[in-house]
Amino acid sequence: MTDSMPLPPGMSVIERGWLNANHVLFRENDNDGAVLIDSGYVTHADTTLALLRQPDALGQRPLARVLNTHCHSDHMGGNARLQREYGAQLWVPEAEAPHIQSWDQAALWLDDAGQQAEPFRVDGLLRPGETLLLGQTEWQLLAAPGHRNEALMFYAPEYRILISGDALWQNGLGAVLPDANLTGLAAAQATLALIAGLDIDWVIPGHGAPFADVPQAIDRAQRKLAQMRADPQFWALSLFKSLLLFNLLERQQMPLDQLPAYLQALPLFRQAGRLLPPMAPTNLAEQVLQPLLAARLIACRGGMLRPLIVA
CATH class of the missing domain: 1.10.10 (Arc Repressor Mutant, subunit A)
Incomplete structure (x- = not known):
C-alpha cells in the first residue's frame, strides 16, 4: 500500500481497519527512540502488540512514545497497554489533556457512543503550531477541528506527506456531531480548506490506505459536508x-x-x-x-x- 509512497527513513504505516485506526511508526528517532502515532482500539490491543513486534516493525526494540492525533477510542484505545508493556510516554493534543486527566467519558465519546477505552497517564502535550522531529524529519502540528475539535494533523513539508487522522479519508471524513449552529460543519470545512492549501503528494488517513488523489478526496469530503448542511x-x-x-x-x-x-x-x-x-x-x-x-x-x-x- 505504501510501495510507491516515498517515506522518510525508518517510517512505516501499519494499516488496520475501521474499529482500529492506522498506526504510523517511526522506528528510528534521534531524540529518544521509536515513536508510534495512534494505538487502535482497547479490545484489540493484543493484535496491536503483535503487529508492533513483527521484525519489519519494532521487533524487539523499545517504544519510547505514543502520540495521538485525537482521543477517540479507535485512536487511543491501546495507549494504556503500550504504556504498561513498553513504559512508553503518552502525548496527546493539548486540548484533549483535561478530558483524559478527568476521564470525561462524555467528552471522549465513550459512554455517549457505546464505546470503551482504558484510562492512561498523560506524559506530554502536542500543540498546534509546534514542530516535532520524528526520525530524521520535521513534522508540523496542525489544528484539525471538525470531526474532533481537539484533533491535530502531522505534516512533513520535505516529503509532502500529511497524517490526517479522521479529518480526511480517501472517501470522506470522520463523523461530525450535529449542533444547532453548524459549528462542527464549519470547522470541518475550514480544516479541508487548510489541507487544500498544503503542498501534499500523499495523505496517510486514520482509516483506509494512504492515497495520492488528494484534491479528489477533498472534493468528496466537501460534498458530504454540503449534503449534511442541506439535509x-x-x-x-x-x-x-x-x-x-x-x-x-x-x-x-x-x-x-x-x-x-x-x-x-x-x-x-x-x-x-x-x-x-x-x-x-x-x-x-x-x-x-x-x-x-x-x-x-x-x-x-x-x-x-x-x-x-x-x-
Whole structure:
C-alpha cells in the first residue's frame, strides 16, 4: 500500500481497519527512540502488540512514545497497554489533556457512543503550531477541528506527506456531531480548506490506505459536508450508521430485534435525533440498517447482524 509512497527513513504505516485506526511508526528517532502515532482500539490491543513486534516493525526494540492525533477510542484505545508493556510516554493534543486527566467519558465519546477505552497517564502535550522531529524529519502540528475539535494533523513539508487522522479519508471524513449552529460543519470545512492549501503528494488517513488523489478526496469530503448542511436527516442518519457499524465491529454480532432499543439507548441518539422527523423506533432502525446492508458493510443472517469489513 505504501510501495510507491516515498517515506522518510525508518517510517512505516501499519494499516488496520475501521474499529482500529492506522498506526504510523517511526522506528528510528534521534531524540529518544521509536515513536508510534495512534494505538487502535482497547479490545484489540493484543493484535496491536503483535503487529508492533513483527521484525519489519519494532521487533524487539523499545517504544519510547505514543502520540495521538485525537482521543477517540479507535485512536487511543491501546495507549494504556503500550504504556504498561513498553513504559512508553503518552502525548496527546493539548486540548484533549483535561478530558483524559478527568476521564470525561462524555467528552471522549465513550459512554455517549457505546464505546470503551482504558484510562492512561498523560506524559506530554502536542500543540498546534509546534514542530516535532520524528526520525530524521520535521513534522508540523496542525489544528484539525471538525470531526474532533481537539484533533491535530502531522505534516512533513520535505516529503509532502500529511497524517490526517479522521479529518480526511480517501472517501470522506470522520463523523461530525450535529449542533444547532453548524459549528462542527464549519470547522470541518475550514480544516479541508487548510489541507487544500498544503503542498501534499500523499495523505496517510486514520482509516483506509494512504492515497495520492488528494484534491479528489477533498472534493468528496466537501460534498458530504454540503449534503449534511442541506439535509439534516441525512446528517443524523450518517452518524447513526457510523455508530452502528463501529459497535458491530467491536461486538461482531447483534440480534436484529435489539437494533431499535440499541439506537434509542445511545446518548448521541438523543442529541442527533432532534434532526429527524418523529418516527417509530423500528422505522428508524430500518432507515439506518438498509443502506449498510445495500453497501455490503454488514449482513443479516439468522436474525443476527454481523460486519463484513475488517475491524
